[in-house]
Amino acid sequence: MMRLSKKERQANLLETIKENPFITDEELAERFGVSVQTIRLDRMELSIPELRERIKNVAEKSFEDEVKSLPIEEVIGEIIDIELDESAISIFDVKAEHVFVRNRIARGHHLFAQANSLAVAVINDDLALTAKSTIRFTRPVKEGERVVAKAKVIHIKDEKDRTMVEVQSFVGGELVFRGDFEMYRSKKKEKDEA
Amino acid sequence: MMRLSKKERQANLLETIKENPFITDEELAERFGVSVQTIRLDRMELSIPELRERIKNVAEKSFEDEVKSLPIEEVIGEIIDIELDESAISIFDVKAEHVFVRNRIARGHHLFAQANSLAVAVINDDLALTAKSTIRFTRPVKEGERVVAKAKVIHIKDEKDRTMVEVQSFVGGELVFRGDFEMYRSKKKEKDEA
DNA sequence: CTACTGTTAGTACCTAGTACTAATAGTGGA
DNA sequence: TCCACTATTAGTACTAGGTACTAACAGTAG
Numbered sequence: 369m370m371r372l373s374k375k376e377r378q379a380n381l382l383e384t385i386k387e388n389p390f391i392t393d394e395e396l397a398e399r400f401g402v403s404v405q406t407i408r409l410d411r412m413e414l415s416i417p418e419l420r421e422r423i424k425n426v427a428e429k430s431f432e433d434e435v436k437s438l439p440i441e442e443v444i445g446e447i448i449d450i451e452l453d454e455s456a457i458s459i460f461d462v463k464a465e466h467v468f469v470r471n472r473i474a475r476g477h478h479l480f481a482q483a484n485s486l487a488v489a490v491i492n493d494d495l496a497l498t499a500k501s502t503i504r505f506t507r508p509v510k511e512g513e514r515v516v517a518k519a520k521v522i523h524i525k526d527e528k529d530r531t532m533v534e535v536q537s538f539v540g541g542e543l544v545f546r547g548d549f550e551m552y553r554s555k556k557k558e559k560d561e562a
Numbered sequence: 563m564m565r566l567s568k569k570e571r572q573a574n575l576l577e578t579i580k581e582n583p584f585i586t587d588e589e590l591a592e593r594f595g596v597s598v599q600t601i602r603l604d605r606m607e608l609s610i611p612e613l614r615e616r617i618k619n620v621a622e623k624s625f626e627d628e629v630k631s632l633p634i635e636e637v638i639g640e641i642i643d644i645e646l647d648e649s650a651i652s653i654f655d656v657k658a659e660h661v662f663v664r665n666r667i668a669r670g671h672h673l674f675a676q677a678n679s680l681a682v683a684v685i686n687d688d689l690a691l692t693a694k695s696t697i698r699f700t701r702p703v704k705e706g707e708r709v710v711a712k713a714k715v716i717h718i719k720d721e722k723d724r725t726m727v728e729v730q731s732f733v734g735g736e737l738v739f740r741g742d743f744e745m746y747r748s749k750k751k752e753k754d755e756a
Numbered sequence: 757c758t759a760c761t762g763t764t765a766g767t768a769c770c771t772a773g774t775a776c777t778a779a780t781a782g783t784g785g786a
Numbered sequence: 787t788c789c790a791c792t793a794t795t796a797g798t799a800c801t802a803g804g805t806a807c808t809a810a811c812a813g814t815a816g
Contacts, residue, residue, distance in 0.1 A: 389621075390618075390621075390625075390700065395697055420614065420617075423614075423617055423618055423621045424584075424621075426620075426621035426624060426625060427583075427584075427617045427618075427620035427621040427624070428584070429624070430620060430621065430623070430624025430625075431583075431584075431620060444671065470688055470689070471689060473691065474693070475678070475679075475681065475682075476678050476682075476692035476695075477638065477671060477674055477675035477678045480671055480674050480675075480678070481671035481674075483621045484669070484671045484674070485669075485672050488669075488670075494664055495664070495665060497667065497670070497699065497702060498670035498699055499698070499699055500696075500697065500699070501670075501696070501697050501698075502694075502695070502696045502697075503694065503696075503741070504693070504694045504695075505691065505692050505693055506693070508691060528666050532654065548755075551733075
């Protein structure tokens with residue numbers, strides 16, 4: 369194979385490093401059949417940082433993301449008001465990652481996740497679990513819209529370890545989702561719990 | 563402040579590096595008021611790799627995750643069999659990030675997401691949306707278990723733009739979830755679509 | 757008094773570079 | 787044909803952030 373021209377080599381270099389930032393100058397030199405110095409001149413001209421800097425950049429980026437993604441875990445959406453065993457409200461902003469690519473409509477399970485999370489959170493019990501649920505998507509939600517979910521504990525059957533939670537989700541006053549959640553709980557509601 | 567004992571220092575060192583893997587031995591030595599050599603002996607004893615290795619590990623981990631997390635987007639769970647407008651099967655492995663910390667039980671919305679995704683996928687229509695759904699969690703699913711979801715298109719009302727999909731999810735033959743999904747679709751089922 | 761632990765100092769060496777100088781090969785134009 | 791210029795290569799001094807090793811010393815316990 370003929371050795372590439374400078375232009376071709378540099379274009380190729382950009383690609384190669386983007387694909388695998390963990391490659392050393394020596395490995396690159398071997399791959400392109402040129403000297404290490406040539407690779408270094410190329411990196412200079414293209415403003416590509418050295419291996420250690422590249423690795424550090426990748427690591428720092430992921431480190432930030434990790435910190436940000438942790439609090440998302442526990443509850444989908446942000447709880448802005450809660451009264452245990454009574455009611456709760458959360459908001460959820462629909463972003464690009466929540467919608468179908470084709471039509472920019474939010475996937476149902478995200479709206480469900482917000483409502484389900486809220487139903488779990490409003491129950492004053494460490495071991496609340498969803499047992500049954502009936503839901504209805506009344507209007508498609510689009511990317512960029514803010515969904516406000518309101519949960520109401522509508523009935524606590526004293527005989528059984530179940531609680532009903534009704535959740536209604538709105539976009540600007542318009543109902544987009546409603547769900548009735550029948551929740552398991554390990555203990556009955558009590559006034560004076562720690 | 564008194565200088566810490568070896569034990570305290572080493573425990574503290576682990577914490578410090580875990581919190582900020584980008585710290586050099588020199589900075590650590592300064593922070594603990596000991597020599598760089600002492601820090602290096604500590605790292606030896608605790609098997610903590612050097613700065614560059616630590617950074618590389620963070621970078622490599624995130625690089626893998628990035629590649630892996632992209633395809634998760636479209637469908638929750640992995641579709642292993644599908645016959646459009648007839649039936650479909652997907653599997654979903656319950657990992658640490660899907661469960662409640664307290665009891666290792668999978669959050670309901672992940673099981674719902676798997677079933678809902680499958681219901682959307684089985685419909686032979688670009689614009690399938692969930693309209694209504696009734697679900698039941700029949701047995702808690704624990705971390706490490708593999709959930710197999712089976713979707714069946716049970717009825718297509720010819721007059722309306724609706725399709726019913728029944729999804730049952732199993733862990734080792736045992737039913738853990740079932741849901742009936744009423745799906746919107748933009749066009750009726752046809753035999754000879756591209 | 758001795759043995760042992762903990763700490764520090766110092767040296768040689770390593771990787772993957774930067775920054776710089778100098779030499780060489782090949783090409784195009786006057 | 788010679789000169790100028792580009793591209794490439796070689797080599798040196800230096801850097802950060804280490805590893806691996808040897809040696810010295812202080813304090814404590816038996």
